[in-house]
Amino acid sequence: MNSGNPVWITGVGTATTLGHTYAAFADHLLAGQSGIERVQGFDVSEHPCQIAGQLHEVPCPIGIDPEEFGCLHRLEQLMRWCCTEALRDADWWRRRNEVRIGVVLGVGAEWLEFWESDALRGGRRICQPERDSESMIGRTCHALGLSGPAVSVSAACASGNVALAQARHWLELGWVDVCLAGACDTAVTPMGLAGFGNLRALSRRNNEPQAASRPFDRQRDGFVMGDGGAVFVLEPAVLARRRGARVYAEVAGYGARSDAFNMVIPSPDPEPAIAAVREALQDAGCKSEDVDYINAHATSTPVGDIAEARVLTTVFGDHVHRVPISSTKSMTGHLLTAAAAVEALACLAAMERGALPPTINLHEPDPECDLCHVANEARPAKVRVAISNSFGFGGSNTCLVLKAISGLMIDD
Amino acid sequence: MKPLDDQSLARGCAVCCEVATDAIVRANQDSLAELRRNPGLFHGKPPPASLLKHADEQTVAGLCAVYRAIDKADWQTSCFRDWGVVAAPRFLGRPAMAAALQRFAVEGAWGVSPHLIPHRSLHSLSGTISQALKIHGPNFGVGGGPGATVEALLAAAALLEGKQLPGAWVVLTCLDPELPPDEAGRMPPATQAVGLALALTPIRASGSRLRLHIVDGMPDAETLARIEKELRGYPSRDRQGAVASTTP
Numbered sequence: 001m002n003s004g005n006p007v008w009i010t011g012v013g014t015a016t017t018l019g020h021t022y023a024a025f026a027d028h029l030l031a032g033q034s035g036i037e038r039v040q041g042f043d044v045s046e047h048p049c050q051i052a053g054q055l056h057e058v059p060c061p062i063g064i065d066p067e068e069f070g071c072l073h074r075l076e077q078l079m080r081w082c083c084t085e086a087l088r089d090a091d092w093w094r095r096r097n098e099v100r101i102g103v104v105l106g107v108g109a110e111w112l113e114f115w116e117s118d119a120l121r122g123g124r125r126i127c128q129p130e131r132d133s134e135s136m137i138g139r140t141c142h143a144l145g146l147s148g149p150a151v152s153v154s155a156a157c158a159s160g161n162v163a164l165a166q167a168r169h170w171l172e173l174g175w176v177d178v179c180l181a182g183a184c185d186t187a188v189t190p191m192g193l194a195g196f197g198n199l200r201a202l203s204r205r206n207n208e209p210q211a212a213s214r215p216f217d218r219q220r221d222g223f224v225m226g227d228g229g230a231v232f233v234l235e236p237a238v239l240a241r242r243r244g245a246r247v248y249a250e251v252a253g254y255g256a257r258s259d260a261f262n263m264v265i266p267s268p269d270p271e272p273a274i275a276a277v278r279e280a281l282q283d284a285g286c287k288s289e290d291v292d293y294i295n296a297h298a299t300s301t302p303v304g305d306i307a308e309a310r311v312l313t314t315v316f317g318d319h320v321h322r323v324p325i326s327s328t329k330s331m332t333g334h335l336l337t338a339a340a341a342v343e344a345l346a347c348l349a350a351m352e353r354g355a356l357p358p359t360i361n362l363h364e365p366d367p368e369c370d371l372c373h374v375a376n377e378a379r380p381a382k383v384r385v386a387i388s389n390s391f392g393f394g395g396s397n398t399c400l401v402l403k404a405i406s407g408l409m410i411d412d
Numbered sequence: 413m414k415p416l417d418d419q420s421l422a423r424g425c426a427v428c429c430e431v432a433t434d435a436i437v438r439a440n441q442d443s444l445a446e447l448r449r450n451p452g453l454f455h456g457k458p459p460p461a462s463l464l465k466h467a468d469e470q471t472v473a474g475l476c477a478v479y480r481a482i483d484k485a486d487w488q489t490s491c492f493r494d495w496g497v498v499a500a501p502r503f504l505g506r507p508a509m510a511a512a513l514q515r516f517a518v519e520g521a522w523g524v525s526p527h528l529i530p531h532r533s534l535h536s537l538s539g540t541i542s543q544a545l546k547i548h549g550p551n552f553g554v555g556g557g558p559g560a561t562v563e564a565l566l567a568a569a570a571l572l573e574g575k576q577l578p579g580a581w582v583v584l585t586c587l588d589p590e591l592p593p594d595e596a597g598r599m600p601p602a603t604q605a606v607g608l609a610l611a612l613t614p615i616r617a618s619g620s621r622l623r624l625h626i627v628d629g630m631p632d633a634e635t636l637a638r639i640e641k642e643l644r645g646y647p648s649r650d651r652q653g654a655v656a657s658t659t660p
Contacts, residue, residue: 046521109533110556111503119513126510127592132503135557151563154534155552162552169570173427191516191524199526256550258497258542263530272548393530394539396551 007168008240008405009248009348011090011233013082013182016332016342017053017226020081022089026349029357030378034210034331036224042190049202051209052188053226053333061085064143073114074227076136078184079105082231083144086180090233090245102148102176103141104167105231106159106183108337109192110136110152116191148176156392157297157334158256159183160230160341161400165254167234177239184229185337193225199264203300213334214361215298215327216305216369223299226333230341248348252385252403253284259395266307266391273311273397277389280399281315286385288316291323293350293381295343295388298327298359298369299334308389309369324381326359326374340390344400347386351404356381427569432579432611433487435480437473438588438604448472451544452479456488459544466527468508469599470501470585471537473607475544478581481609495579496571497538497551500564502586504556505532511597541581549577560584568612579613 014020017035018028028035035053044050058077060069061084069077083103087093092101115126125131141150149170155162160183167181196202203222205212213224232248240247255276261267281288294312298305305327313320328346329335335342346357355378362375388400439447448464451472464472482488509532515523530536534553542551550571555563561584568582585607591600599605 044521048521107556108535109529112505112509112529112532115506115509116513119517126506126513129503129506129590129592132590133558135555135559138557138559149566151554151567152534152556153552153554153567154556155550156533156535156539159535159552162550166567166570169573173570173573175570190521191512192529194516194521194524195526195529197521198524199530258539258548258551260542260546260548262543263536263539275548392535393533394535394551395542396535396539398550 005172006237007171007234007251008237009232009251010235010240010245011086011092012230012248012345012348013085013089014230014342014345015055015058015078015081016228017055018332020059022345025345026353029328029331029346029349030353030355032331032358032360032377034360035226036209036213036333038209039188039193044193047193048197048204049193050206051212051224052193053224054188055186055227073117075110075113075184075186076140078186078229079136079140080143082182082184082229083140083180086231086233092178092233096145099177100148101146102167102170102179103137103146103150104163104179104181105137105152106154106163106337106341107137107152108154108156108159108185109187113186113189116189120190154337155396155398156394157336157339158390158392158396158398159337160339160344161254161388161390161398162256163341164232164251164344164400165256168251171234171236178233178235180231181234182229182231183338183341185335186227187336188225188227196225201301211361213300213330215296215300215330215359216365216371216373217362218364218366220300220302220305222301223329224333226335228332228335228342229338230345247405249351250403250405253280253286253401255279255283255399257397259397261395264393266304267395270307270311270314273391274314276397277311277315277399280387280401284401284403286401288319290385291387292383293347293356293386294323294325295347295386296325296327297389297391299329305366306368308391309371312371321372323372324356324374324379325371326357328357330360340388340398340400343388343390344402347388347402350383350386354380354382356383427573428615429569429572429612430615432613433481433485434610435477435484437477437480437607439473440601440604441599444469444472444605447476451476454479454482454488454545463540463544466531467540468505468532468536469605470504470587470607471531471540473605474499474537474583474585474609475541477607477609478541478545478583481611485611492545492547494549494577495547495581496549496577497541497547497581498564498568498571499538499541499553499583500555500560501534501537501553502557502560503590504534504536506587507593507597507599508532510593510595514595537583537585541583572612572614579611582610582612584608
């Protein structure tokens with residue numbers, strides 16, 4: 001529940017197929033650019049899905065030894081890049097020893113990904129448990145010199161929202177002065193791609209990679225996996241004001257409910273998801289009419305997109321036909337554990353740039369998804385309140401509400 | 413590390429919750445097979461037969477521990493609808509992944525089971541428990557590696573404090589000892605899957621047997637004295653307490 005002490009986002013670090021900085025990400029997002037391509041780097045000739053949004057390289061943060069960085073697992077590289085850049089962006093990097101900085105990161109399958117990459121290089125780490133002594137988040141905190149509490153969380157696709165909510169609450173409790181929160185994933189691996197493909201969850205539009213992720217479109221046939229991450233710096237508004245920080249938005253509200261139905265299939269009962277969205281709006285002190293933009297979870301699956309449309313129609317009533325909505329997964333692909341975090345970033349871009357990101361590849365909207373789509377091209381709009389839905393495997397339904405801070409936006 | 417010296421910032425708030433019930437389950441490969449079929453009852457019924465069919469060994473042990481804790485507290489008719497679940501497995505999926513890697517090396521993409529990722533991800537344990545107990549509050553996984561116990565307790569305590577849930581299940585699991593799996597993906601005979609289930613609730617006025625206090629930094633003398641005073645109110649055989657610090 002919102003305690004009355006606002007928590008603001010004052011820094012961003014990101015790496016996605018749309019760019020490795022906030023500015024590049026926002027530019028490419030609003031240009032409707034797709035980051036999906038045919039998979040490179042491993043043989044996909046026998047994979048049902050042969051396309052993805054791959055992060056081929058993670059930049060090495062300034063001041064870190066490139067050789068040492070290059071030896072890290074790609075997921076750990078991503079965590080370090082995003083955390084370091086977020087702290088720099090917030091102007092906390094050089095002062096990080098002056099405050100208690102906590103870390104809450106969505107990380108979904110760290111050990112599976114690590115064991116797989118090791119095995120594919122001929123290693124046998126999976127059979128050497130005595131060597132598994134520290135998690136990536138622990139090493140990241142040590143490397144960055146952060147001494148506050150640190151937690152890895154996972155609610156599948158909803159992990160980023162869970163992380164932001166947990167971080168906000170740690171700040172409200174006073175357990176930390178500043179908190180890094182976000183999520184990272186590098187699940188586009190030979191076995192990851194195969195596993196989701198064999199689950200029949202992925203698009204098989206292999207001959208048109210950039211047209212494959214098409215949420216809400218009648219011709220959608222599954223999601224497209226993507227790599228990436230986004231980490232935010234959260235701090236109390238009073239601290240941000242006092243130090244004259246640049247501000248992106250307020251983490252204003254959050255709601256979370258579980259389906260309690262199935263590990264991969266969304267529940268036919270929309271009530272838990274409806275309750276999550278309503279709880280978030282109430283937490284933020286908003287009515288549905290206050291919402292200027294909805295970043296949908298919509299992954300481009302036949303069932304999931306319709307389920308979300310029904311949830312939103314119930315929550316927003318007739319107003320659902322007036323509040324703009326888009327799914328940026330159409331451009332980034334589905335970043336799984338990192339999805340919610342990157343989609344929060346998309347909301348910040350909408351607020352800062354005064355423009356709504358599009359759902360690209362939306363040429364024949366599904367009549368069962370009768371919503372106010374921002375189809376194919378970005379649209380100018382003032383966004384004061386944005387919500388981001390994330391409904392994960394395992395039945396986690398979450399909704400995050402972000403509010404613009406009047407007079408303190410980063411272009412002010 | 414001290415907090416910023418600013419009166420307008422929140423000081424570290426202590427969180428105190430009750431451990432309303434708890435249970436531990438240890439199972440080797442042989443007993444796991446039976447537990448997978450019959451993990452326990454809730455509301456007098458077993459879970460759906462398919463719930464644990466593809467689940468990891470740690471998930472089976474974790475859910476069984478929850479059922480035992482429910483029995484211990486005589487909660488068979490309780491409703492956990494609005495509770496939360498925070499689950500912290502440790503190196504979840506090592507045996508299954510070892511087998512999957514072998515199979516992938518031989519069969520390629522077609523050999524990767526569609527059940528591998530949904531049931532061996534960090535959220536798999538919490539998601540399964542939420543299904544078994546029809547929990548519609550938040551559920552998420554925490555940690556996944558060493559040190560996850562503290563992470564799980566921090567996350568659960570924050571959840572209870574913030575969302576004012578009636579309770580939260582905290583489930584910790586591991587393989588003990590953690591030995592290399594065989595190539596067929598089986599746990600070694602000496603290894604047991606261990607599940608510890610704790611039901612955390614807000615402090616009740618009386619009758620709590622076990623409490624968890626989380627304080628910011630090292631407890632000061634006043635806080636320690638208060639905790640000691642509370643503990644003295646309990647019979648010595650029940651005198652237990654846990655104080656976890658948020659800073660290393």
